[in-house]
Amino acid sequence: MPDAPLTCLDLWCQAGSSSEQPREEGMAHFLEHMVFKGSQELPAGAFDRQIEALGGSSNAATGFDDVHFHVMIPSEQAPRALQLLLELVLHPALATEDFGTEREVVLEEIAQYADQPDERVIQALLSQGCPDHPYGRPILGAAEQLLAMTPDAMRRFHRRRYRGNHCCLAIAGPIEATLRRSIAESALADLPSTSEIQSQAALSHRNGRHEISVPRLESARFLMLWPMAAADQLSLVMGADLLTSLLGEGRRSRMVERLREQLKIAETVDMDLTVLEQGSLVTLEVCCAEQQLHAVESAVHEQLHRLDTDPVEAWELERALNLVGNGLRFALESTGQVAAMAASQTLWGRQQSLLEPLQQLERWTTDELRAELFPRLQPEEACTLIARPGTSQG
Incomplete structure (x- = not known):
């Protein structure tokens, strides 16, 4: 303007x-x-x-x-x-x-x-x-x-x-x-410098399965958490963003279509990538009726296991590429977001073109996703949490 x-x-x-x-x-x-x-x-x-x-x-x-x-x-x-x-x-x-x-x-x-x-x-x-x-x-x-x-x-x-x-x-x-x-x-x-160096310990992650009871929780929750590449591994970060969109963003994503549209056992399905310096995190959260928790867990495991057996179709990959790519492009229209992206990259020593994430995104193919990222997003690699509505935490 x-x-x-x-x-x-x-x-x-x-x-x-x-x-x-x-x-x-x-x-x-x-x-x-x-x-x-x-x-x-x-x-x-x-x-x-x-x-x-x-x-x-x-x-x-x-x-x-x-x-x-x-x-x-x-x-x-x-x-x-x-x-x-x-x-x-x-x-x-x-x-x-x-x-x-x-x-x-x-x-x-x-x-x-x-x-x-x-x-x-x-x-x-x-x-x-x-x-x-x-x-x-x-x-x-x-x-x-x-x-x-x-x-x-x-x-x-x-x-x-x-x-x-x-x-x-x-x-x-x-x-x-x-x-x-x-x-x-x-x-x-x-501004004076300091000799202290920011700790960059690799993200430590513990898998396993846990259950809690949470007072006033309106719906039960099925959640999973996986470790992913740190922010400086841009190509892997973009691949993880692509995979979470393919699985859990929009009605045509695999998780949403299966759990909510076909089986009708989930109220909401959300899958997100949080990019962090010491190791990023992928989270899956499914809201459902408490009696549907077992069915939800089985369906989620089925979809994750089928990643390796059901090839990602061309339209699925194209859809995910458009979702992630357009999100990046829209961010470049905001003065505030441009400043934030530039600052974060410079602060952590990875100065690059603001278009570099888009270029890294385009390199991913279905074969590369299967080889490099599908094995990381399996149920046995996750921390799983079952949250039930209740009166006391267990």
Whole structure:
């Protein structure tokens, strides 16, 4: 929109929950909250007021691998927005008087999360499938860990993780000469590095079968979790994305067509790939009536075993290629998503064309899927969780 140009400023840092040390669990997310309580130069609330006055908006998110803070702003206001963003994130006040108040907000968030049966089921699956890895822990942490945290401990975490070799700024949209000068003269230019290296332990996964009872769960759940290639193995990641679409996205996918359309034993069927730096995760979740759990499990196993015996037809592969490819293309239409993709790639040392995932996607054939990925997605390789509606957790 030439008459209303927007620039996205997206500051990423290798400071997600997987970078937390013992007794820091939940620190990364708590720090994200505390950043917005103000900096050495910006009182609490001043950042939001000034960004909105400039015609922009801001937000932040904490994940397993990283945390990012982004601003969407009219392009002519980007230099001032950059100053505000860097001041807020790189120099948070972490004031003692705000620490207790904001901790209560996070504790309430943890309580709300625990009160949502669907979220409890997903967390149980991650905890059972990745019990010895940070990906198996809640990003929010636990109440007892939050209660033990101090402002000094948070300052140490911030000093350790928010450093030059852990940070990356991505900009999408018009970039004026004034913005380039602002970057060169900003706090990023002098941000010191640290000798600490982000741990990149390979994802540890444990298969097996588990059952739990979850109060107020409206429908029973059948879930499976498989480990997949890490984010830097782009070709395998794209193949896994293709396979999950072939199996579990849309009415014509194998799982949905069989369980919901033909057998009518499932309410919903969802299959997703979560791309992560230390190993990605594929999840399958089927909602059904409790009495249908056995039938659902049998049907899912049948479909997975038939991957190797029933050839993927040309129309199936073409459909999956279009679904995944168009999702990538649509993402390139969003300034915010372009900035996020560029930042994540740069942050983790895999700078590449934004079209590279599409090129890697096109290399997959049915024979390559069968040889490289079908064996990884078998029932015996999964962590399986049965969640039943109930009054107590078993």
